[in-house]
Amino acid sequence: MTVPDLLKCKRDGRKITVVTAYDALFARIVEQAGIDVILVGDSLGVVVQGKVNTLSVTMDEMLYHTKLVAGAVQRALVIGDMPFLSYQVSQEEAVRNAGRLLQVGAHAVKLEGGAAVTDRVTAMTNVGIPVIGHLGMTPQSVQQYGGYRVQGKGKDRALQLLEDARALEGAGASAIVLEAIPAGLAKTVSEALTIPTIGIGAGPHCDGQVLVLYDLLGLFDEFVPKFVKPYGNLKAEALQALRRYKEDVEKGVFPSDSESYH
Ligand SMILES: Nc1nc(=O)c2c([nH]1)NC[C@@H]1CN(c3ccc(C(=O)N[C@@H](CCC(=O)O)C(=O)O)cc3)CN21
Numbered sequence: 001m002t003v004p005d006l007l008k009c010k011r012d013g014r015k016i017t018v019v020t021a022y023d024a025l026f027a028r029i030v031e032q033a034g035i036d037v038i039l040v041g042d043s044l045g046v047v048v049q050g051k052v053n054t055l056s057v058t059m060d061e062m063l064y065h066t067k068l069v070a071g072a073v074q075r076a077l078v079i080g081d082m083p084f085l086s087y088q089v090s091q092e093e094a095v096r097n098a099g100r101l102l103q104v105g106a107h108a109v110k111l112e113g114g115a116a117v118t119d120r121v122t123a124m125t126n127v128g129i130p131v132i133g134h135l136g137m138t139p140q141s142v143q144q145y146g147g148y149r150v151q152g153k154g155k156d157r158a159l160q161l162l163e164d165a166r167a168l169e170g171a172g173a174s175a176i177v178l179e180a181i182p183a184g185l186a187k188t189v190s191e192a193l194t195i196p197t198i199g200i201g202a203g204p205h206c207d208g209q210v211l212v213l214y215d216l217l218g219l220f221d222e223f224v225p226k227f228v229k230p231y232g233n234l235k236a237e238a239l240q241a242l243r244r245y246k247e248d249v250e251k252g253v254f255p256s257d258s259e260s261y262h
Pocket residue numbers: 043046047054139148149150180212215220223224225226227
């Protein structure tokens with residue numbers, strides 16, 4: 001999958017599948033499953049680092065994880081998520097940090113926000129950096145929201161989000177993630193744009209869907225947003241395996257002869 005393929009998928013009416021990954025092992029599994037796009041999300045702050053939100057994730061951490069993922073896959077499109085403070089302070093810092101993500105192997109970058117960041121989107125696309133937008137419930141604004149809440153409710157907020165989406169498209173964005181907004185609004189936005197929308201908690205009418213890998217696998221359960229469908233129960237499997245190992249070691253039945261050298 002390439003960046004122009006995103007647009008082609010929308011034109012052909014083929015849904016785009018996106019999943020996050022943060023390391024080579026899982027990136028290869030995700031690619032082997034045929035997923036189109038891997039997002040190295042700043043959600044790694046929550047699921048990998050165990051923090052309460054994504055605000056403390058640094059550019060160096062994103063570069064490290066993006067390098068691991070990009071180095072492990074061949075076919076999947078890799079998007080590097082721009083962490084908090086890596087693009088907000090100045091246009092110069094924004095372009096440099098986006099470029100650094102491409103230098104470690106990302107094919108595109110993603111940043112949160114609408115009209116407030118369109119100058120960044122233009123500056124990046126002008127130098128050949130494909131940009132994915134992110135609207136709705138943008139987790140880097142969690143302190144402003146006072147918690148994770150559905151966004152784009154009410155006519156004024158809905159219109160504002162539609163205008164932000166149009167502004168991102170006008171600035172050269174290649175796609176837009178829509179997070180935690182009403183399904184009807186996501187449908188309106190998806191129909192109004194030429195570039196694809198990738199939904200997470202934005203209903204079925206988006207041009208693609210994205211989920212955090214460990215939510216999808218049923219591995220992360222500290223909180224489970226309404227939009228998550230656990231397609232697996234890997235936490236239960238991991239617990240079962242670890243308990244069996246402990247029991248076997250304590251009973252002295254592991255290692256047996258077949259796991260021993262002679
Ligand atoms: N594991 C994980 N999955 C995610 O999708 C995710 C992260 N981490 N970390 C960064 C952000 C935070 N996200 C979140 C976090 C919590 C809710 C949540 O609790 N939602 C509630 C309340 C919604 C409301 O009150 O409007 C829900 O029931 O869905 C949603 C998205 C999405 N992102």
